[in-house]
Amino acid sequence: MKPEFAICPSLFAPASAQDGILSRLRIPGGILTTRQCEAISQLTDQFADRSVQITNRANIQIRGMQTCLDSETLNNLQKLGLASSIESVDAIRNIMSSPTAGIDRQQLFDPxxxxxxxxxxxxxxxxxxxxxxxxxxxxxxxxSVSVIDRPNDLGLSAEQIDREIYLRLYLSTGDRGDAPHDVGVSIAPAQVLAVLVALTEVYWDYTCKNSHLNSQAKSRKPRLRELLAAHGVEAYLHDVENLLTFPLMRSPKSLENPNKNSYKHLGVHAQAQMGYSYIGIVIPLGRLDSTQFRGLGNLAEQYGNGELRLTPWQNAIVPNIPNISLEIVQKGIENLGLSWSANHPYSSIVACSGITGCKSSATDTQAHAKSIALYLEQSLVIDRPINIHLSGCDRSCAQHQKSDIALLGVTVDGKEAYQIYVGEEIADVGSKFGRSLKLECSTESLPNLVAHMIEIYQSQRISNEQSFGEFANEFFNEMSIEALGKNVHA
Ligand code: SF4
Known part of the structure; x- marks a missing residue:
């Protein structure tokens, strides 16, 4: 019997992709044990393409499978805590928390x-x-490694009010890919679970009543933001409060957007636990071969506490390393062909699966991202992470937030090319990638163009505090990019 494939893959309901069957493992909080790393490595060696992909929700994807996983393998994964014990809920998205939860020197609360x-x-x-x-x-x-700006339906972020810790509620009231917004509710930690249950029950009720609206697209279930758009935040909170035995505590909304992370987790960082540090490791385009993945698990076992943490920036962390062992772990990471430097070109390059994994892609984003990283490594010393995002179409699966430089794959005269977008604050109406520079660049010229842009930023920014986005807003326009060289064709 031909298997039925899902749009949002899970272990029990995989998806079909250009490169074979695609399965996703939910890793709550992104925390894995060495034993789980070994099991995942064996899984991809036996059934998939011998590689492991970390997603932007700190899940694991394995790709290139020729058949669906059999029930014995799935049972084993359940026993190892890598699959939900109840099949039907395994597809619900991974639960996100900061990859430095419990070890971060700034944290207010261990989630x-x-x-x-x-x-x-x-x-x-x-x-x-x-x-x-x-x-x-x-x-x-x-x-310090905040995740509250990541796109989620519900966010809870620790805050201190009169020396007491609360969790502030954020809801997805914006567009797809936007950070959730502060709705002016603070919750005592002991009440968080009850509030979450009530928030989910009201959404569940809405889903049951409105699923018929989507009968033409059977697999399409209403999102929480649709409920919020239809009824408003206050009506939703009122229904939630009706299910609780206590009132919701209201507090003034913050006017500021949540902090944008700047790859602070990469490199070596002292932990809250005296004498211990964690190392954030750069994972090129979020992909490791099974030997590297197994190797990181073994380093965690030998020198840490047997934990490997995945980040929503598609990188990884080995926590709880006694400071005396830091050098040997750094060497071990390098021996696996990886880097722990935040200034490595791969630290903040993101690309979707591209033409080899997705039929909607206009370009081979993975290959082009590798060409850019290689060129940057050979031609430039980067002094801070510059977030470069390559997307094969405008769905923007790899990264929903704006980047420093966004490269959107298109076809020009039958050839692969990229449209260039820059800037964080001034967005063209309708463009989620940033400000369009209104030109297309050939794939051959792309590495050189990106290197030029970074070089100009590093040499001409007004201060070290000026971000790439702020600089790009002032400096880069259609004319200035064309002036960067004959390599760029409009
Ligand atoms: S962004 Fe487009 S091309 Fe890339 S994986 Fe998503 S749908 Fe495919």
């Missing part, structure tokens, strides 16, 4: 117990399988 409790709640309630598989919850403990 890891809440991640476990919420995961247990989801597994114990198979009726929630009717929700959109994109339903997503994020816990932010006030760490």
């Amino acid at each position: 890891r117990p809440l991640v476990r409790e919420w995961n247990d709640y989801l597994i114990a309630h198979p009726n929630l399988a009717v929700l959109s598989p994109k339903f997503s919850v994020c816990f932010d403990g006030g760490e």
